[in-house]
Amino acid sequence: MGLRLDQRPFSKVTVVFAALVLSLFNRVLVRTTGSTFNDAVHITAIVGESVVFNCQVEFPAEHPVPYVLQWEKKGLEIPIFIWYDNYPTHSGSGYEGRVARVSPDSPYGLASLNLTNIQESDQGWYACKVVFLNRSPTNKNGTWFHLDVHAPPRFVTIPGDVQYINVGDSIILNCQALGTPTPEIVWFKDATDVQPTSTVGIFNDGTELRISNIRIEDIGDYTCIARNGEGQISHTARVLIAGGAVIMSPPTNQTKLEGEKVEFTCGAKAMPGNVTVRWSREGAFVKSISSLETRVTIKKDGSMVINPVSADDSGQYLCEVSNGIGDPQSASAYLNVEYPAKVTFTPTVQYLPFRLAGVVQCYIKANPPLQYVTWTKDKRLLEPYQQKDIVIMNNGSLLFTRVNQNHQGRYTCTPYNAQGTQGSSGQMEVLVRKPPTFTVEPDNMYQRKISESVEMYCDAQEAEGTQKPKIQWQRRDGAPLPKGRHSIHGGNITIENLRKTDFGYYHCVASNEVATIVTTTHLVVEGTQPHSPYNVTANASETAVTLQWLPGYSGGPDYKQDYTIWYKEPGMTEWSRIPVTPSGSTQVTINRLTPDTTYEFQVVGKNALGDGMLSKVISIRTLAAVPLTVAKKTSPAPPVTELPPPPSDDVVDYSDLILPTESSGATLYPPVFRPKGPKPGPPRNLSITEVRNGFVISWQAPLERAHLVRYYVIHYKTDGIWRTLNKAQIRAEDTSYLVKSLVGGRTYYFRVVAYSLKSFENSEEIKFPVPARVKHKAITAGVVGGLLFFIVAIILSVCAVKICNKRKRRKHEKAYNMVACRITDARNGGQIPGTSQVPLKKSRSTRISSLSSGCNVVLNMVTRSRSSSFLDQDHDCVDGAQHEQRRLGRISRSADGRFVLTRGDSRSSSLSSSSDDGGFLSHPSFADRTRSPQQRPPPLLPSMPSMPMPPPSSSSLFYANEHWLDLTSPVLPSPSSHSSASKPLSVDDQYEFDPVFPVSPTPTDMMMMATRTPTTPSPSRSRTPTQLKKAKYENVEARLQAMKEEFYAYKRRQAEMARMGYVESAC
Template sequence: MSDCCLTAPPRFSVTPEDIIYVNLGDAIILNCQAEGTPTPEILWYKDANPVEPSATIGIFNDGTELRISNIRHEDIGDYTCIARNGEGQISHTARVIIAGELPLGETNVTIPCPSKEVCMSGGAVIMVPPTNQTKLEGEKVQFSCEAKALPGNVTVKWYREGVYVKEVAALETRVTIRRDGSLIVNPVSADDSGQYMCEVTNGIGDPQSASAFLNVEYPAKVTFTPTVQYLPFRLAGVVQCYIKANPPLQYVTWTKDKRLLEPYQTKDIVIMNNGSLLFTRVSKERLGPKDRQAQWRCWCVSPLVFTVEPDSLYQRKVGETVEMHCDAQEAEGTQKPNIQWQRRDGSPLQRNRVRANGGNITIEGLRRTDFGFYQCVASNEVATIVTATQLVVEGTQPHAPYNVTANATEFAVTLSWLPGYSGGPDYKQEYTIWYREAGVSEWSTIPVTPSGSTQVTINRLSPATTYEFQVVGKNALGDGMLSKVITVRTLDVGITRTLPSPVSEKDFPRSPEDACMFYGPGPKPGIPRNLTVTEIPNGFLLTWQSPLERSHLIQYYTIKYRTDGPWKTLNKGQIRPEDTSYLVKNLVGGRTYYFRVLANSVRSYESSEEIKYSVPARVKHKAITAGVVGGILFFIVAIILSVCAVKICNKRKRRKQEKGNDPRNLLIT
């Protein structure tokens, strides 16, 4: 018998699809398996170059699988699988194409294909985006924008600050868009700095874009030289220096009467960051012709002055009209001032109710919103001056409270605020608190007591919960404006705080009965109510009321107490849900106790408000008196029993003696 060796050339049993559509950031596996004798070797090539394994590309399972994770631009292309042995070689090529857009920055925005059979083309993808560049004025700049697509009829458009470059008049004669999509600006000018964006499309999907910034540097230059500048006499004034420079100017040289001016050695003159001269107090001695590559004159003139000023306060009622007067006088040889009225808070004037006549202003049909400060502003080329007045509108609902602050504990939040205008001296203001849990649509309200108080504590809140609060004032005319919403989060029961009412889980040691309970996320029962302590003949009775809500979740109650130290458990066993009282027999007289009742569910609990109870000192004295009286009584009883015992013993002894002297006993003997 002789051996027979059979051989066979390679043939593919599994190959990847001819075209594979992917999205940037995806992961794919190209599977290529071949049969033959001897077993074929599998090799992988990308665009005619061997595939080099990397952090995102790997070859596995004896070369049959090419895995690519987190696909990037450079991973797009043709992948060829080659199977070879001693009998021959075969190959198969798969093309990997992006189906959709290129992500901008870190965001993936893609247009998925409904199926690989239907999606036979891909949108344009920017392969080489433009990059930020810095050029000197007069140089040439070129921004690249290389794109690929299937089909490859790519259209490239360039925009500067959102405007098509062909429509920018300043660029029209200096800009060129090349066939490869790149943008050329030659030469660049100082005004060409800005954001440039290229947009590519082949009609499939949305256009893709990428941006870059052009920074044009140029030497400092004077852009405007006024022949005369006016400064206000005996006030501060600025000699403007209109300079343009990139990078920003480092220093400016000033001359006066063709001599170098040294502001740092001159009193009352400072060079500002923009190169202008600041005169902290203008005097005629400081001024004269000055030049900086050009010459102009500075004149010292008297500033504007108000000849008519508004009253410091105007008080009117709702619906009435107010007229405020203002006028100013310019210096000789200067322009007449422009006088305008404005609100100090920046709010616009209601033009349909406001009339201006020169420097006077009239507001008709006054409303609550007209309340505030107003400014009369007079200005000309020399100076700008301002005077202010306050307008008070009476007979309105209260204005919104402001400066609302909050202090949170685990189960309560204390709010304080500053009152808004009450509506007039004849109106008394009361407050109401609006609050709700964050994310809940309905508001709850609590009136503030005592009336007129600007501080209140809202109790029975849940720990580690975010709440929203607003304060609203009210007078005889109705509700006023709500304050700004303030968001407050109550403390977690595990957070240590300095207030004397800790409700931390670790401050509430568990009794043996609930030592195995797990306190974690879960439905909470309601809050026990109206915890009180009452002294009765045989001790002290703690009573409370069941929660108004979720009382069906209660498994048992626990009573916690403390004096000067940590919280301790008062009850030895669990208190049943239907029981709402507990008798304490021994409390030390003259000592202060703090109590809480915990309503426990299966996985959580809620605590009542903490109450304080001071045990009367007479309880201690009563116990001492009872002890003394008991001791005396015990001593008396002991004496009586001792006397009785002695008498009984003596009586028995006499009986024995009498029995021994009886003659009948002698005869018998």
């Protein structure tokens, strides 16, 4: 259904809506003439110009019909232009006022579109569409257009006109431009194109010019040019060396009279020149000082004007300039305002203490300083110089050395200086009154332990006619009283929970209008660390510094104080420490210091409670080193040769090297100065990881100069002192270290030090709190280890006891064998046992300890007789069974003084042993032994023809000759007469040898006698037993004489053997 022209026109909104709907409908049903982009019309335009899209309208059958014209742009949903006759047109967003249908009278087609003020965003594809109304939609008309928009370059980012930099800095100049086609950017420096170098580069398609490590030759004008086919633009940036503000005309000190005008200059220059000037006095901005606010002015050139000046304006004024580059520069000047001397305050009444010293004040202010003051009393001129008890003080006040009633009156003062005076003071009434007095004074000293309390008493009373004095407590050093721990009640002060800082002198001050009186007490706090040493002085030489100081309080009479010196070079972080010796000394000399070097020193005291406080730091510089001199010796005259000798200066005698000496004359050997090499880089990424068997400290090698690292050292601390963790050096290839144990619940600090050949560098410190469970593991391990050690100790103790008992048993067995296995048993046919004969411990009946000492002599004799035949035989003890059957006998002494052995059994109860056998054998025991006559040795003693010999069995003389034969010849039989004798006979019943000096011959005696000339055998050997028995009691004196000679011979043998190193057995 078509739209009739004669109908009433629709509203504007209705037509637009209908056109949009129709446009969307035709998007599907209508296709334009020329259905491909290949038939499109290409148009080129420049930004800002206008262009006409020429579109013809071909009516059906060439008859005009109503139509709707619309222009679309590819990429936009809504057409940019819609036209229908007699209705308002529609313009798309961004095209308002720039699109319009050309006039029908123009040479362009009826559907042509005029686009004005072209922009770069207008570039693209455009379609012209014509929709005929009241016609079939198959007939359509339109065409495609492509608009190319060209734009000259334009900058979107440019650098600043002036760039201020410092030498060595880096800078980036950014220059970005847009245009169609895309513009090309090039850089020029001072009309020359920039060529990339190691420090200059162009990046990001030429938009960035980067300059690193700027040098002086890099300073200049840099131009950025953006160009394309439509034109070019440029921008220039000037790179200058930045300079902070510099004061060119600093202020100077000035002196002005009160009321005059003063001006301080402060001219400055800078690059850039945006200089800011700030004036201040004593740290306060002059505009913020109320007394100067209305009288001060700061000019544009930085000058400050004060008009007029007053007496209070005197002081130091500071001018500070800055342009934002570098540190601000400053300069100061002093303003001295002079004025006549004047009295600033006049009290109406002043008091003087009776019979004490007192002062009448005159409050004066003067610049220049006060020259003199005149005083009047009761309107009469006072001449203080003519009175012995009045003195004018430097500040103009009157000092009365001893006040009396005559000093009471009305006083005035008039001050003078170089500028004159501003007048006298008003009248001051001076009254003489009695001062307050102390009624209770504190003790001279209070001694308390730390953490205890102390109460110090003080009170005062006023004189008649005066006010009650006010009592206050103060510390003599000016420090405040302990806050929260002291209380004052009346005149008494109580300090609780005493601390080390409470030590010192305290003043009790009582004051009223007449006078102020003071009393002092000393509070000593005992049981603390030492106080700081003070009055530290130093005396330096080239390589040594001597320190002296006064000791601080040691902490109490029970504590001894030692000292330690801390010193370092300025700028160093770690202090070196040297203990002072001898103990308690207050002077020390530190040697081996570097000449011409400043050192800082501190002294700290130490007692049993720990280190005290450090003294104040004292700095001293060692003296410059004295150049070493070398004495040169002249070489002796060389012999005549063809070649000339070397010059004498080449011969240097280094033995004459002169070194500096101390005051005592001792040589000072300066330290060897080793140059420090390049430092390695610091180790990095230090970390600690807990593992099963401890903690692993790991790090990474330095980023810089890692090749210089020779080894690593790990430091740790839990307090303020660093300690070395690893015992040996850690190789440079290793970057981890295992710590097997750390104390649980404690916080550690670690650092790794990388050492090069001559220097080192520390890593950053890390903090590592050890978990508390590690401590529990350590405790458990310690308990288990202790239990295991205790068990092992018990086992070892038991083993030791067993071994000791075994050795003791063996020792007893050996002694027992030597006692039980006797020579007499061998002669009596004793058997050699095969087992040990030591009795059991509990078998006390078999103990023979009483016989052990008696047989030690036998043992010694047997061991010395290496040539004896019985040593080749086994002579062990009787076995246990046999020993149990035959009990040991009891040794007793008979009436004749001989030892008798009584057997335990009935068989030997009636028998006794002779003293010749040692008391261990009974006579019947010889019946079982046989002896060959051929084995009998020759007699050992010379024959005595005049003395009849007793029978060999009973005579002690014969036993002395024959006993050794019994020992060495056990097979010889004993005489048969012994079996019938009940008691052995002796030469004399009243004589018996001392057992200490036995007469039995020893192997040594036999060897000595063997060397002698043989003598004729004694005739007594041929006598019969009857003859011997008959002559038994004949010639007693001869027998006694023979016994004495035998005794004397025995003594001679003993002496001779003692000289030869032998000892004859007493057994």
